[in-house]
Amino acid sequence: MTQEFVVHKSVIHGKGVFALRDFKPGEIVIHWDTTRQISRAQFDQLPENEKAFIATYKGKLIVQQAPAKFVNHSCDPNTRVKNFCDTAIKPIKKGDEITTDYRDDPGSELDMSCNCQTQNCTGRIKGKKQTV
Numbered sequence: 001m002t003q004e005f006v007v008h009k010s011v012i013h014g015k016g017v018f019a020l021r022d023f024k025p026g027e028i029v030i031h032w033d034t035t036r037q038i039s040r041a042q043f044d045q046l047p048e049n050e051k052a053f054i055a056t057y058k059g060k061l062i063v064q065q066a067p068a069k070f071v072n073h074s075c076d077p078n079t080r081v082k083n084f085c086d087t088a089i090k091p092i093k094k095g096d097e098i099t100t101d102y103r104d105d106p107g108s109e110l111d112m113s114c115n116c117q118t119q120n121c122t123g124r125i126k127g128k129k130q131t132v
């Protein structure tokens with residue numbers, strides 16, 4: 001399979017994931033690697049900086065692997081999580097950074113500042129903190 005994205009430095013935060021080809025809305029961009037899962041008790045013991053790499057989806061706590069773990073938050077994202085895949089919700093051009101909305105994560109306890117620089121930016125990413 002040809003490489004469809006590359007990980008390098010992002011203006012949003014740290015490293016980001018960038019498309020190496022165009023994606024149409026509805027196309028799967030990144031398949032999550034869901035082989036590493038942890039329990040809620042294990043999650044509670046993790047240091048804060050590692051909690052950021054845990055995705056909660058459909059009641060599972062998934063330790064995100066590269067490249068999915070490098071996908072940055074945007075308040076105006078170009079992908080959404082669907083069946084453990086980051087799926088394009090708008091046309092993505094080659095070279096665009098792949099972004100998702102962390103606030104969609106139902107178990108998210110995030111509270112961090114946002115630097116996505118989109119028009120919709122709220123300046124802060126705050127999880128909904130629902131129970132999973």
Ligand SMILES: [Zn+2]
Pocket residue numbers: 074075076114115116117118120121122123124
């Ligand atoms: Zn933002």
